[in-house]
Amino acid sequence: MIDQTPPMPPARQDMPAGRHAARRTALMTEMSTRRRAPGHRLLFAGLGAAALAGGVAAALVAVPDAAPGTDPDGGPTMVVPMSAPQVLDRAAETAAREAEPRPGQYIYRAAESRGFDTPTVVREQSWYSVNGKGIGLKIEGGQRFWVCEAMARPAPAKAPADCGNDPAYRRDLPIDVKAMRAYLYQKAPGPMPPDVRAYSFVHEIVSGARLAPAAQAAMFKATGTLPGVKLVETTKKHIAVGQTWRGVREELLFEPGTYRFLGTRTVADPDRSFQPKGGKDVADPKDFSDPEARARASKEGRTARYGADQRPGTPLLSWMITDQRVVDAIPPEQLKKP
Amino acid sequence: MGEPNGRTGHKQVMTNEPPADAELWGRARNGDERAFGELFDRHSRTVYNYCFRRTADWSAAEDLTSVVFMETWRRRSQVRLSADSLLPWLYGVAGNVLRNHRRSLRRHGAALERVRALPAAVDDAAAAAARLDAEHEMRAVLDSIRRLNRKDQEVLALCVWEGLGYAEAAAALGVPVGTVRSRLARARKRLRQGAEPARADGHRRGDRPTTLYTEEAS
Numbered sequence: 001m002i003d004q005t006p007p008m009p010p011a012r013q014d015m016p017a018g019r020h021a022a023r024r025t026a027l028m029t030e031m032s033t034r035r036r037a038p039g040h041r042l043l044f045a046g047l048g049a050a051a052l053a054g055g056v057a058a059a060l061v062a063v064p065d066a067a068p069g070t071d072p073d074g075g076p077t078m079v080v081p082m083s084a085p086q087v088l089d090r091a092a093e094t095a096a097r098e099a100e101p102r103p104g105q106y107i108y109r110a111a112e113s114r115g116f117d118t119p120t121v122v123r124e125q126s127w128y129s130v131n132g133k134g135i136g137l138k139i140e141g142g143q144r145f146w147v148c149e150a151m152a153r154p155a156p157a158k159a160p161a162d163c164g165n166d167p168a169y170r171r172d173l174p175i176d177v178k179a180m181r182a183y184l185y186q187k188a189p190g191p192m193p194p195d196v197r198a199y200s201f202v203h204e205i206v207s208g209a210r211l212a213p214a215a216q217a218a219m220f221k222a223t224g225t226l227p228g229v230k231l232v233e234t235t236k237k238h239i240a241v242g243q244t245w246r247g248v249r250e251e252l253l254f255e256p257g258t259y260r261f262l263g264t265r266t267v268a269d270p271d272r273s274f275q276p277k278g279g280k281d282v283a284d285p286k287d288f289s290d291p292e293a294r295a296r297a298s299k300e301g302r303t304a305r306y307g308a309d310q311r312p313g314t315p316l317l318s319w320m321i322t323d324q325r326v327v328d329a330i331p332p333e334q335l336k337k338p
Numbered sequence: 339m340g341e342p343n344g345r346t347g348h349k350q351v352m353t354n355e356p357p358a359d360a361e362l363w364g365r366a367r368n369g370d371e372r373a374f375g376e377l378f379d380r381h382s383r384t385v386y387n388y389c390f391r392r393t394a395d396w397s398a399a400e401d402l403t404s405v406v407f408m409e410t411w412r413r414r415s416q417v418r419l420s421a422d423s424l425l426p427w428l429y430g431v432a433g434n435v436l437r438n439h440r441r442s443l444r445r446h447g448a449a450l451e452r453v454r455a456l457p458a459a460v461d462d463a464a465a466a467a468a469r470l471d472a473e474h475e476m477r478a479v480l481d482s483i484r485r486l487n488r489k490d491q492e493v494l495a496l497c498v499w500e501g502l503g504y505a506e507a508a509a510a511l512g513v514p515v516g517t518v519r520s521r522l523a524r525a526r527k528r529l530r531q532g533a534e535p536a537r538a539d540g541h542r543r544g545d546r547p548t549t550l551y552t553e554e555a556s
Contacts, residue, residue, distance in 0.1 A: 006525070010475040010476060013390075020379075
């Protein structure tokens with residue numbers, strides 16, 4: 001049966017009619033709406049209370065009183081009237097005070113992601129080498145990934161002396177506020193209006209990337225200058241700054257008092273007061289090369305962003321840092337696991 | 339801003355070479371969905387057929403193809419192009435996804451549910467028959483290489499079926515080129531020996547009927 005040539009498979013085939021388009025559309029949807037790992041509907045506290053707080057501070061935008069759950073701890077504390085730029089300036093000061101770790105050290109971070117349409121909280125832990133020479137480890141949803149770009153699928157036992165990873169902190173970002181603002185407008189991807197694009201880019205970058213203290217400071221300060229960015233709410237747990245467009249508010253969350261960056265969130269919000277100029281709808285039918293996908297997108301009239309049809313105040317996605325610090329190495333017990 | 343409008347964009351396509359994977363990936367990595375869509379258009383057929391060749395199941399291959407691209411996007415910070423092509427990386431992801439079949443499907447379960455919910459096309463009887471035939475044929479091929487261990491099967495599939503060079507296969511598998519060469523030689527040798535009935539050569543791993551679906555202990 002088998003001579004010199006190994007058995008060969010039958011000829012390649014295309015996906016069944018329409019399936020390529022369906023798969024492509026699904027992939028695009030995943031990319032544009034779920035930049036973060038999935039999670040589940042979280043009953044965020046304090047939204048209702050924040051609506052009350054909105055009456056106190058002129059700068060606060062009233063949040064629709066539709067919080068699905070209310071936590072007794074979630075109420076407002078001392079609400080100091082502040083604007084979004086003031087909050088972001090303080091956050092920048094806090095970020096800038098962070099000490100630069102030594103090159104041989106590691107940035108450890110633990111974070112949790114949640115999404116309203118998926119039933120689990122995804123926990124991640126990561127250790128990234130500050131100078132990129134050491135092997136990195138990321139544990140996400142119980143799955144372990146070694147990060148060592150010099151080898152495609154590294155095993156820790158065989159980690160080479162230089163893993164060729166990017167440094168733990170992104171070094172490609174400006175550290176000057178003006179330059180950062182220009183960077184955001186120039187580099188932000190997507191067809192949305194430039195002001196939305198720039199802010200979304202901030203949201204995307206800080207949701208996951210590790211920024212050098214100076215870059216993070218510049219980014220927060222620059223964010224304060226972006227149109228449509230408002231102080232949303234102040235609770236015991238966080239101060240939220242956000243921009244609302246097409247039914248969805250993307251928020252940056254900071255710790256009350258310290259203004260330490262806590263994470264990001266997107267929330268359904270029908271507020272239409274911010275009307276940026278330029279750009280296109282998120283999913284322009286013209287963006288689809290495939291006629292079927294184009295017809296479907298056009299039929300659905302995709303002008304709203306994913307999750308905009310949820311009850312106002314529903315948290316759609318969140319990514320919260322639960323722990324972050326500088327450590328000297330990946331803990332040995334983590335290295336030993338298979 | 340500064341983006342070409344539809345017309346100039348079209349002109350570019352007419353006069354220039356299609357952008358290289360590296361350029362598209364650079365844009366995709368920065369969040370340009372269209373660039374990633376283009377990479378999907380370019381490589382999904384190859385990935386789909388590779389997944390089919392490892393599973394002999396077209397519908398599984400379809401889901402797996404989605405998962406390969408979603409995984410590539412999810413872990414985009416770690417992606418490395420090899421010789422300016424994303425394909426070796428995609429093969430590598432496909433290998434992982436095939437190994438961790440159930441886990442991959444679980445991770446992307448919600449997304450896959452959404453794709454399946456999209457309206458299905460009218461089934462073409464001839465195409466359906468051709469798919470069924472190919473599944474039978476492929477199952478026989480997989481049966482005939484079952485005596486190889488998983489790693490040797492993988493190298494055989496990449497180098498012989500997919501036509502990858504040693505270097506590309508090495509990049510896809512994350513192993514040195516020499517390893518690819520020796521695994522392939524071993525695979526060929528075993529297949530030749532396999533023409534004889536003797537099977538108790540100690541390599542019982544490959545005897546399992548679901549070699550491709552083993553879940554790695556985590």
